[in-house]
Amino acid sequence: MQTPEQQQQQQQHEPDPPLLRLRGIVKRFGGFTANDHIDLDLRAGEAHGLIGENGAGKSTLVKIIYGLLQPDAGEIFLSAERIRLASPREARARGIGMVFQHFSLFENLTVAENIALALPSAETLHGLRPRILALAERYGLSLDPDRPVWSLSAGERQRIEIARCLLQDPRLVILDEPTSVLTPQEATKLFETLDRLKAEGRALLYISHKLDEVRRLCERATILRLGKKVGDCDPRRESPRSLAALMVGAEVADISPSAPHAQGPDLLVVDDLSLASQDIHGVDLSGISLRLRGGEILGIAGIAGNGQSELFAALSGERLGAGAEKIRIAGAPAGARDITQRRLMGAAFIPEERNGHAAAPAFSLAENVALSRHAAAGFARNGALNFARARQTARDIIGAFDVRASGPDAAARTLSGGNLQKFLVGREILGQPKVLVVDQPTWGVDAAAAGAIRQALVDLAGRGAAVLLISQDLDELFDVCDRVCVMHAGSLSPPRDARETTRAEVGLLMTGSVIEAAHAH
Amino acid sequence: MNAQLFELVLLTIVTASIPLVIAALGELVTERAGVLNLGVEGMMIVGAALGFAGAWASGSTLVGALCGVAAGMILAALFGLLTIVLAVNQVAAGLALTIFGVGLSGLLGAGFVGLKREGAPHLQLPGLSDLPFVGKLVFGEDAFVYAAFLLVALAAYFLARSRAGLALRAIGDNHDSAHALGLSVRGVRFLAVLFGGACAGLAGAYLSLAYTPFWAPGMTAGRGWIALALVVFASWKPWRVVLGALLFGGATVLQLHAQAASLGLPGQLMSATPYLATILGLVVLSLGARRNSAAPAALGQVFVPPR
Numbered sequence: 083m084q085t086p087e088q089q090q091q092q093q094q095h096e097p098d099p100p101l102l103r104l105r106g107i108v109k110r111f112g113g114f115t116a117n118d119h120i121d122l123d124l125r126a127g128e129a130h131g132l133i134g135e136n137g138a139g140k141s142t143l144v145k146i147i148y149g150l151l152q153p154d155a156g157e158i159f160l161s162a163e164r165i166r167l168a169s170p171r172e173a174r175a176r177g178i179g180m181v182f183q184h185f186s187l188f189e190n191l192t193v194a195e196n197i198a199l200a201l202p203s204a205e206t207l208h209g210l211r212p213r214i215l216a217l218a219e220r221y222g223l224s225l226d227p228d229r230p231v232w233s234l235s236a237g238e239r240q241r242i243e244i245a246r247c248l249l250q251d252p253r254l255v256i257l258d259e260p261t262s263v264l265t266p267q268e269a270t271k272l273f274e275t276l277d278r279l280k281a282e283g284r285a286l287l288y289i290s291h292k293l294d295e296v297r298r299l300c301e302r303a304t305i306l307r308l309g310k311k312v313g314d315c316d317p318r319r320e321s322p323r324s325l326a327a328l329m330v331g332a333e334v335a336d337i338s339p340s341a342p343h344a345q346g347p348d349l350l351v352v353d354d355l356s357l358a359s360q361d362i363h364g365v366d367l368s369g370i371s372l373r374l375r376g377g378e379i380l381g382i383a384g385i386a387g388n389g390q391s392e393l394f395a396a397l398s399g400e401r402l403g404a405g406a407e408k409i410r411i412a413g414a415p416a417g418a419r420d421i422t423q424r425r426l427m428g429a430a431f432i433p434e435e436r437n438g439h440a441a442a443p444a445f446s447l448a449e450n451v452a453l454s455r456h457a458a459a460g461f462a463r464n465g466a467l468n469f470a471r472a473r474q475t476a477r478d479i480i481g482a483f484d485v486r487a488s489g490p491d492a493a494a495r496t497l498s499g500g501n502l503q504k505f506l507v508g509r510e511i512l513g514q515p516k517v518l519v520v521d522q523p524t525w526g527v528d529a530a531a532a533g534a535i536r537q538a539l540v541d542l543a544g545r546g547a548a549v550l551l552i553s554q555d556l557d558e559l560f561d562v563c564d565r566v567c568v569m570h571a572g573s574l575s576p577p578r579d580a581r582e583t584t585r586a587e588v589g590l591l592m593t594g595s596v597i598e599a600a601h602a603h
Numbered sequence: 604m605n606a607q608l609f610e611l612v613l614l615t616i617v618t619a620s621i622p623l624v625i626a627a628l629g630e631l632v633t634e635r636a637g638v639l640n641l642g643v644e645g646m647m648i649v650g651a652a653l654g655f656a657g658a659w660a661s662g663s664t665l666v667g668a669l670c671g672v673a674a675g676m677i678l679a680a681l682f683g684l685l686t687i688v689l690a691v692n693q694v695a696a697g698l699a700l701t702i703f704g705v706g707l708s709g710l711l712g713a714g715f716v717g718l719k720r721e722g723a724p725h726l727q728l729p730g731l732s733d734l735p736f737v738g739k740l741v742f743g744e745d746a747f748v749y750a751a752f753l754l755v756a757l758a759a760y761f762l763a764r765s766r767a768g769l770a771l772r773a774i775g776d777n778h779d780s781a782h783a784l785g786l787s788v789r790g791v792r793f794l795a796v797l798f799g800g801a802c803a804g805l806a807g808a809y810l811s812l813a814y815t816p817f818w819a820p821g822m823t824a825g826r827g828w829i830a831l832a833l834v835v836f837a838s839w840k841p842w843r844v845v846l847g848a849l850l851f852g853g854a855t856v857l858q859l860h861a862q863a864a865s866l867g868l869p870g871q872l873m874s875a876t877p878y879l880a881t882i883l884g885l886v887v888l889s890l891g892a893r894r895n896s897a898a899p900a901a902l903g904q905v906f907v908p909p910r
Contacts, residue, residue: 150783151909170785186780188773189900198766199773200784207769 131303179252340544346376381563500531620852629802641697644827645704654808675804775899836885
């Protein structure tokens with residue numbers, strides 16, 4: 083670890099200027115300071131990690147480097163020349179390329195069209211095809227130029243982003259959380275590509291909150307916390323634990339397992355559930371069976387878009403049509419019941435999308451409590467809502483789950499992602515459900531809130547409830563689940579004991595190879 | 604039905620379809636850029652009023668057509684200012700534009716009601732135009748017809764093949780990604796809205812200069828709305844717009860002939876058949892290729908650049 087002072091001394095002795103140098107970058111959004119006097123040096127051929135929690139200011143900083151945002155103060159030097167980047171076009175012209183976290187791709191255009199859009203206008207689509215194929219060959223990125231993007235997997239989409247970036251022959255490649263949607267195998271392939279880029283002398287700025295990846299790839303790292311640079315380090319010499327402590331600013335608590343408890347009766351049973359999707363971009367569910375006992379947490383791993391949302395909708399009753407006997411909640415057939423009826427049977431559901439699905443963004447927290455628990459918690463009598471009770475319940479949730487909000491009347495959208503998610507998890511858990519189905523509860527949530535949410539799920543199971551956890555985060559699944567199964571292309575693999583399976587094994591299932599092999603027999 | 608009557612029917616079908624083709628094509632380009640402009644009817648009718656006024660004052664059909672185009676573009680610029688620059692809701696602004704346009708056209712055209720001028724001149728190619736059956740249909744139309752088909756061909760090429768067309772489609776598909784790539788989302792959208800306005804104005808001018816040829820208040824008679832519907836049912840594809848417009852024009856003309864032949868069906872039902880036939884035909888078309896629909900994903904969404 084170096085303090086900023088030591089670092090400054092060191093810089094005064096540097097012989098040649100770094101490829102990219104940031105000095106005192108400040109970016110404010112209204113009263114919120116996203117970047118507060120950030121310095122950064124990046125050399126050619128260096129892989130530099132930019133790590134920090136969600137909301138630490140990493141994405142804002144790289145958007146400034148890529149010309150998408152204008153800093154309020156501070157200087158950017160590229161090869162010792164002070165530059166001002168008015169647009170991404172200028173950044174690309176100067177050799178700065180970026181691979182986005184949320185893909186900046188166009189669903190209805192083909193691979194070649196998507197790539198052409200980022201290149202100088204002189205390029206013709208016709209001349210581009212051989213170049214795409216040559217590049218794909220050179221970096222091991224297999225791509226079909228004529229496929230439309232909507233038909234591609236997340237890994238393929240990312241290869242488009244990378245190819246698009248590389249065709250401009252950049253000196254600096256910025257990667258914003260590139261592995262967040264990849265399987266472990268796809269991530270390994272990505273790292274091989276990145277190693278090749280490094281060997282060619284290109285600089286990489288690698289943003290992640292996955293510390294293992296930063297340690298694997300980067301020789302230097304800058305750590306941001308709440309918009310400020312809190313230090314830099316050689317990540318290879320740090321442990322994931324020490325890096326996490328730097329990121330969070332405190333020691334990270336481990337999840338404590340619930341006290342040993344006996345597993346109860348089957349509370350959620352799904353029997354050979356098949357359901358055709360109603361959405362043209364959706365996934366058909368085929369032959370899903372699972373059996374979840376009280377006191378147990380079953381995890382469903384899988385890459386997004388493999389039928390998880392469809393399964394969630396079928397379980398929650400948002401999508402009917404499965405047949406009464408296909409889904410049983412606490413022993414009773416529930417397949418033909420609607421959402422409210424299923425809640426009355428003792429089930430609770432937390433959808434993936436916080437704002438707009440799990441909560442109405444413009445409604446107050448108390449109103450959001452009433453929306454999901456009006457029937458099961460008896461807030462409504464003869465059609466009239468008892469708002470005093472809903473507000474009291476909201477207050478209880480805020481207290482019990484340490485939600486940072488101004489009170490039960492705060493609008494849901496004014497809460498940060500982590501706080502709103504804690505509130506939503508608390509809303510369902512305080513109702514003491516027998517069955518809880520939860521989809522991606524910690525996506526985009528800071529580490530402290532994620533830890534609290536996971537602990538709440540473990541505690542709920544410890545009290546005898548059955549928890550079904552759908553997640554893309556393998557660390558999370560292995561942290562809290564008793565058994566894990568994998569969803570791929572609408573099918574569910576048989577569950578495995580979480581202590582007896584490995585990440586590699588689950589990762590392989592996520593690509594579908596094993597499930598398909600099993601189906602072939 | 605003898606051949607001469609048949610040719611006459613085909614000629615009137617083309618005439619009835621052309622305003623729809625032009626107006627729908629403009630709206631198609633606008634929508635492909637992600638902007639829903641419900642003001643087509645309003646821009647069209649102001650184009651009809653000013654087109655006739657311009658032609659009457661100058662004595663030239665071309666000047667009249669240009670006046671119609673200019674009128675459509677001015678209204679479209681107003682719409683663009685509201686929805687693209689000031690980020691007003693597109694549905695509300697479009698409806699307001701139609702109401703405004705209908706009122707404005709009545710005011711502007713008040714002095715021209717009842718006046719009649721020569722229709723737009725038709726092409727005369729010695730020999731070719733006198734060919735039996737196809738002569739008038741292919742070589743004897745007025746300039747609007749050829750302009751319409753040229754516009755469709757150019758727009759189809761522009762959207763599918765040109766770099767600028769690719770950028771326009773990208774912006775209509777995902778304006779956030781387009782912005783992240785450095786494309787000028789608001790600039791391109793504004794130009795697309797202007798093109799839509801120009802086309803609607805031209806379609807209106809066609810009505811008052813070639814179709815009837817005189818000005819009457821409310822003469823667009825809902826054709827702007829039909830054009831809007833055609834765009835959707837044509838799955839945002841230029842040549843399908845032509846097909847839909849011909850279907851609609853065809854049904855319009857045929858039901859007129861059927862009414863004249865007094866088949867005994869209620870006239871109101873006959874008058875409704877073009878609408879029903881067009882919707883049915885295009886629904887069948889769009890069902891056939893749902894996956895191929897080019898529906899712009901960002902259609903109707905207001906873009907505010909993050910700063």
